[in-house]
Amino acid sequence: MxxxxxxxxxxxxxxxxxxxxxxYISYFSDLTPGESELTVTGSSEIKVQPKDELSILVNSQNPKLTNLFNLPVVSQQIGLENPSASSQGISGYTVDSQGNIDFPVLGKIHIAGMNREEVASCIKEKLVQSDLIKDPVVTVKFMNLNFSVMGEVNRPGQYKISKDKVTILDALSMAGDLTIYGKREKVLVMREENGKQHVYGINLCSGNHIYSSPVYYLQQNDVVYVEPNGTRARQSTVNGNNxxxxxxxxxxxxxxxxxxxxxxxxxx
Structure with missing residues (x-):
């Protein structure tokens, strides 16, 4: 008995x-297929910040005219018999600490807080209003945007932002997902806002918490940190609980x- x-x-x-x-291991444990409908909150678009580098290309039916607004880069190729041989590229515009870029002919333009489309529209409007180009086509791309993933993931490191919207789930997927020792209920996202460092927490076990988080969409220079669970902490030393x-x-x-x-x- x-x-x-x-x-x-x-x-x-x-x-x-x-x-x-x-x-504490399963993702989205509070969601039911076919019954869960969630609304994503938070800003989804990446906005221009000081120190960002942008590629801005202006095109029109008059290539000679548009060349005035595109920054060429001449880089000599080593090993060529003709020393004058070179390859052409396009330089980037670096946003200064005030959120401005120094654009040819137009001068300083304030673009901080804008997304790519807004920057392109702003420059296009100024070119037309100044009667410089009648039919400009402006293309804007980010050149140096990154985020970092640290802690209990399979491939920690720094990753490039190659599209306008990158979610926390994208970031963790790029880093090879969490290891079995990562705390899924406590993933931290560190973000600098208005000169101050803010730390946000995300519970990957809750779909409601993930999609309602203000850091569901990542921004440039965000740092994602996955904290080790108790098992990993105990394995790190013989003084742990083993x-x-x-x-x-x-x-x-x-x-x-x-x-x-x-x-x-x-x-x-």
Missing amino acids: RFRNLFIVAATLLIVSSCSTQR VRSTSFWISLASLLTSIATTIAVLVK
């Missing part, structure tokens, strides 16, 4: 522990004492 009660108690503890562990440590045996003794107490209550 005692052994049967002991088995029941041990099995119950194992099941509860297993369910608790699964709850079979080589005193704390492990104390924890085991505490568990056995709890089981014995429960059995005694059941027997009564």
Whole structure:
């Protein structure tokens, strides 16, 4: 009888522990297929910030005229017999600390806080209003935007932002997803806003929390950090809670004492 009660108690503890562990491993555990409809909040577009570098190309039916507004870069190719041989490229415009770029002929243009389309529209409008080009086509691209992923992921590192919208899920996928030791209920995103560093937390186990987060869409220079769970922390040192440590045996003794107490209550 005692052994049967002991088995029941041990099995119950194992099941509860297993369910608790699964709850902190599965993504989107609160979503049901076909029944969940969530609204994404937060700004989805990447806006221009100081120190960003942009490629701005102006085209029209008059190539000679548009060349005045495109910055050429002449880079000599090493090893060529003709020293005058070169390859042509386009230089980028660096946004200064005030949020301006120094554009040919037009002078300083304030573009901080704009997205790519707004920058292109602004420059196009100024070219037409100044009667410089009647039919300009302006193309704007970001050149140096990155975000970083650190901590318990399979491929930590710095990644380029190659499209206008990059989500936290995109970032973690690019980094090879979390390792089994990453805290899915506590992923941190560090973002500099108005000269101050802000830290946001995301619970990957909750779809509602992910899609309602202000950092669901990443911005340039964001840092994503995945904190290690208790298992990883204990593995990092022999002083952790493992079979080589005193704390492990104390924890085991505490568990056995709890089981014995429960059995005694059941027997009564």
